[in-house]
Amino acid sequence: MYRAIIIGxxxxxxxxxxxxLSTLDKDFPVPVLLVLHRLKHVRSGFVEALxxxxxxxxxxxxxxxxxxPGFTWxxxxxxxxxxxxxxxxxxxxxxxxxxSRPSVDLSFFSAAKEYRRNLAGIxxxxxxxxxxxxxxxxxxxxxTTIVQDPSECQVxxxxxxxxxxxxxxxxxxxxxxxxxxxxxxxxGQNRQ
Amino acid sequence: MANLTLGVTEVREITAALxxxxxxxFTGYSLFSITRRLEIAGGNCGISESxxxxxxxxxxxxxTDTFVDHLMVETTELFxxxxxxxxxxxxxxxxxxxxxxxxxxxxPGCSTADDLVSLFLLLEDDKLFERSSIxxxxxxxxxxxxxxxxxxxxxxxxxxxxxxxKVTGKTDLSGYLDKEEGKLYWKKDMLSVAxxxxxxxxxxxxxAPVNCVIFRDKMIYxxxxxxxRVLDTIYNGLxxxxxxxxxxxxxxxxxxxxxxxxxxxENENIFRKIG
Numbered sequence: 001m002y003r004a005i006i007i008g009x010x011x012x013x014x015x016x017x018x019x020x021l022s023t024l025d026k027d028f029p030v031p032v033l034l035v036l037h038r039l040k041h042v043r044s045g046f047v048e049a050l051x052x053x054x055x056x057x058x059x060x061x062x063x064x065x066x067x068x069p070g071f072t073w074x075x076x077x078x079x080x081x082x083x084x085x086x087x088x089x090x091x092x093x094x095x096x097x098x099x100s101r102p103s104v105d106l107s108f109f110s111a112a113k114e115y116r117r118n119l120a121g122i123x124x125x126x127x128x129x130x131x132x133x134x135x136x137x138x139x140x141x142x143x144t145t146i147v148q149d150p151s152e153c154q155v156x157x158x159x160x161x162x163x164x165x166x167x168x169x170x171x172x173x174x175x176x177x178x179x180x181x182x183x184x185x186x187x188g189q190n191r192q
Numbered sequence: 193m194a195n196l197t198l199g200v201t202e203v204r205e206i207t208a209a210l211x212x213x214x215x216x217x218f219t220g221y222s223l224f225s226i227t228r229r230l231e232i233a234g235g236n237c238g239i240s241e242s243x244x245x246x247x248x249x250x251x252x253x254x255x256t257d258t259f260v261d262h263l264m265v266e267t268t269e270l271f272x273x274x275x276x277x278x279x280x281x282x283x284x285x286x287x288x289x290x291x292x293x294x295x296x297x298x299x300p301g302c303s304t305a306d307d308l309v310s311l312f313l314l315l316e317d318d319k320l321f322e323r324s325s326i327x328x329x330x331x332x333x334x335x336x337x338x339x340x341x342x343x344x345x346x347x348x349x350x351x352x353x354x355x356x357x358k359v360t361g362k363t364d365l366s367g368y369l370d371k372e373e374g375k376l377y378w379k380k381d382m383l384s385v386a387x388x389x390x391x392x393x394x395x396x397x398x399x400a401p402v403n404c405v406i407f408r409d410k411m412i413y414x415x416x417x418x419x420x421r422v423l424d425t426i427y428n429g430l431x432x433x434x435x436x437x438x439x440x441x442x443x444x445x446x447x448x449x450x451x452x453x454x455x456x457x458e459n460e461n462i463f464r465k466i467g
């Protein structure tokens with residue numbers, strides 16, 4: 001059973017994220033965490049933009065919020081987002097990683113340690129290597145690794161860097177990623 | 193830089209060694225955060241094995257000072273989250289001075305001069321800093337020394353200057369900085385307004401109550417039990433009606449002190465102590 005699904009993305013990922021969120025229903029059994037590169041000093045607007053597309057509430061966690069299903073949790077701007085012991089979020093102002101804060105790598109690292117095989121990591125379109133090392137760790141700890149098909153990506157660097165670093169379980173186009181989520185919903189959380 | 197990887201047991205052993213050597217107790221830190229900080233600090237100090245690190249902590253105070261310095265997380269910029277500082281400037285600070293002849297501001301757990309300089313720049317109008325006491329405390333004496341020396345990271349200038357404009361409406365921070373051998377330093381008189389005190393634990397109560405505690409993005413590294421302990425110290429250290437300023441991503445909702453403070457503005461993390 002998955003305890004979380006983390007989606008990492010950057011340039012060109014918004015439409016894919018919006019498509020995925022539009023297909024989730026309020027009873028989707030797994031917390032969905034979005035770690036997307038975003039403008040550093042714009043605190044509002046992104047939640048609203050995603051909420052228009054999403055069937056479940058999109059929320060930016062504050063420090064020590066419980067990680068629970070029924071929400072899409074969006075990493076806040078200018079903070080790293082960690083999964084801490086006790087199934088709570090933690091934030092960090094540590095330096096940027098791969099020029100990014102939030103960094104996809106750091107979210108994957110922390111969640112992989114906490115959830116191990118019960119984590120799915122997905123890397124979407126993006127222009128730098130952030131997320132590649134983290135996705136490798138997700139796989140190394142027994143979790144499921146997915147990248148968006150680079151041929152479909154607006155900017156394929158993030159999936160390609162991930163594929164260079166680790167043998168990912170699945171290379172999916174957008175609709176296949178949507179199906180992955182649908183199967184989790186139908187199978188009551190069972191791993192794919 | 194060496195590569196240090198730590199498990200939970202090793203983290204516990206290292207934090208215990210630090211506490212036994214008279215350094216602050218890091219056992220109240222969140223596990224992923226402290227593990228990551230210890231790995232980074234150890235790596236920066238050229239340590240690749242936990243036993244070696246513990247041995248150095250137990251035997252070499254100079255090394256341990258440097259190691260603790262590397263454990264600290266830098267602040268990211270001046271006036272981080274400009275809207276919070278704007279609220280401080282426009283509403284909270286005038287309110288504090290209206291009710292107090294000589295208010296006291298406390299900045300615990302400082303790792304850089306960013307928040308101190310931000311506060312100074314807010315108090316500069318009407319020379320309010322002359323009517324204030326500002327107390328800066330840190331668990332790391334090396335950091336206090338650096339803050340007092342006024343060193344400013346050139347890379348932070350652009351974003352800090354943009355924030356400064358947003359908060360104050362003024363145009364340029366350059367006038368507050370001196371350049372020495374290619375490095376930027378805050379002008380000495382700006383930092384001399386503060387008293388600098390070392391802390392032996394993460395938060396030690398001051399001898400007299402204060403009017404405002406600026407403690408931004410520090411509790412995010414603590415576990416909940418430790419947050420409650422720290423908030424207890426802050427609560428007891430504040431005058432009734434005094435203010436606690438936290439980071440934008442921090443909340444009191446999960447703590448025992450949620451009902452002990454009210455927010456004057458729902459959108460910003462400034463909390464007023466209620467009696």
